Amino acid sequence: MAIDDKPVGVAVLGLGNVGSEVVRMIEHSAEDLAARIGAPLKLRGIGVRRVAPDRGVPVELLTDDIDALVSREDVDIVVELMGPVEPSRKAILSALEQGKSVVTANKALLAQSAGELAQAAENSRADLYFEAAVAGAIPVIRPLTQSLAGDTVLRVAGIVNGTTNYILSAMNDTGTDYASALADASALGYAEADPTADVEGYDAAAKAAILASIAFHTRVTADDVYREGITKVTAEDFESAKALGCTIKLLAICERIATDEGQQRVSARVYPALVPLDHPLAAVNGAFNAVVVEAEAAGRLMFYGQGAGGAPTASAVMGDLVMAARNRVQGGRGPRDSKYAKLPISPIGFIPTRYYVSLYVADRPGVLSSVAAEFAKREVSIAEVRQEGVVNDGGERVGARIAVLTHRATDAALSDTIAALEDLDVVASVASVLRMEGSEE
Ligand code: NAP
Numbered sequence: 416m417a418i419d420d421k422p423v424g425v426a427v428l429g430l431g432n433v434g435s436e437v438v439r440m441i442e443h444s445a446e447d448l449a450a451r452i453g454a455p456l457k458l459r460g461i462g463v464r465r466v467a468p469d470r471g472v473p474v475e476l477l478t479d480d481i482d483a484l485v486s487r488e489d490v491d492i493v494v495e496l497m498g499p500v501e502p503s504r505k506a507i508l509s510a511l512e513q514g515k516s517v518v519t520a521n522k523a524l525l526a527q528s529a530g531e532l533a534q535a536a537e538n539s540r541a542d543l544y545f546e547a548a549v550a551g552a553i554p555v556i557r558p559l560t561q562s563l564a565g566d567t568v569l570r571v572a573g574i575v576n577g578t579t580n581y582i583l584s585a586m587n588d589t590g591t592d593y594a595s596a597l598a599d600a601s602a603l604g605y606a607e608a609d610p611t612a613d614v615e616g617y618d619a620a621a622k623a624a625i626l627a628s629i630a631f632h633t634r635v636t637a638d639d640v641y642r643e644g645i646t647k648v649t650a651e652d653f654e655s656a657k658a659l660g661c662t663i664k665l666l667a668i669c670e671r672i673a674t675d676e677g678q679q680r681v682s683a684r685v686y687p688a689l690v691p692l693d694h695p696l697a698a699v700n701g702a703f704n705a706v707v708v709e710a711e712a713a714g715r716l717m718f719y720g721q722g723a724g725g726a727p728t729a730s731a732v733m734g735d736l737v738m739a740a741r742n743r744v745q746g747g748r749g750p751r752d753s754k755y756a757k758l759p760i761s762p763i764g765f766i767p768t769r770y771y772v773s774l775y776v777a778d779r780p781g782v783l784s785s786v787a788a789e790f791a792k793r794e795v796s797i798a799e800v801r802q803e804g805v806v807n808d809g810g811e812r813v814g815a816r817i818a819v820l821t822h823r824a825t826d827a828a829l830s831d832t833i834a835a836l837e838d839l840d841v842v843a844s845v846a847s848v849l850r851m852e853g854s855e856e
Contacts, residue, residue, distance in 0.1 A: 418450065419453055424487070425493075428493065460477070485513070500527060518547075520545065536752065547731035553706065558718070571669040575622040575626075584701050587663065592649065616686070619642075621640075627640075642684070652847050656849075660691060663688065665688075680761035688768075703719065770849070772821070773847045774836060775844045775846055777840075793824075793831050793832045
């Protein structure tokens, strides 16, 4: 293929973990990239806050005037890698309105404003790509938008946050508690100084919104995603998980649900769940990510790899950049935003899953049947139950613990059951309630 003389102008906004690696790859692989695209990429400038000569790139490329860089006539593609919702949103909208293509890794922005950005891209017929926004290096956006475009996606479930997976893996492997595992993750650089977005599930919820939107051709925002984080998961929960042949993972689940009336709905949710050890997601440990997609004709597909880090994330950004640049050179554009299905979002109360419930109870006859009766009244069917004595430091028996594993029940039925159990005289406390995902019953 002949290579055009006219370069494709690129502005990179952000020179942090990901941006610096993208800049390095643009420079380092220039010849190969030109051959793959059909024209050379030309880095026109890099947007940062701190313009200084010690940043590892020629200082004349740096600018803190993002608006001016985006508006340069010789910039064809804007690669946004700054992070905060603002000024990223403004910069991306400005680029798209001027007909420039955009590549971004900004999941928080996409989970909030994807509709607005997609409309701007549509108006100017520009490309908007965001493979790196979900699961770092792992190709999952493109398989969903392109490879599976002719199939019907039923479910997308994944481990999409490396920090929480690192913490939960450590708790599983060492028996340590949540606070110690978080402290270790912070010391090793796997958790940020403020870990809230990760441990409370906000990051995973943003990714779930993006995945659900694409998988089900329906606009889903972060506010539509039911979310629970991992801060309440205890070492005792892991002991229970092991006894059941499971581990605990923070899952992002996007599902097509059919109501009793046959209406299709979308469920998007993030919570820690028991996962059977023979399920593929149980083997995803440390900071790795994985996404399992189930589609009507394709069956089950699994995507696994590095979900974060400068170089892995830059790989996904570079893939998008090459696609956008090829479209510039050859004409045409990538797949348009597809939200035709407009499926309603299902409230969490309607979602059926299996549950594990652990209770501290009085140690006297009839307690087990009182507890079982509360489940039965709400048609929550019990699959397994275990009872064991609880002894104090002196070895004296002071109560009992009942652990119940249910068959599938709706969240609403289970919540009612828990409320009723808490009101029973014989129940001292409900120690934990965990969903179980990935088991067949
Ligand atoms: P980072 O290391 O914090 O770097 C952010 C860069 O953006 C810095 O160079 C910073 O400039 C620049 N910046 C921030 N606010 C700015 C502003 N108002 N004006 C101009 N420049 C500004 O972030 P990162 O880890 O590379 O992440 C970048 C994006 O990729 C984020 O959207 C993130 O969610 C996404 N992402 C990251 C990863 C990962 O593993 N790191 C994985 C997937 C997705 P200064 O250097 O001058 O401060």
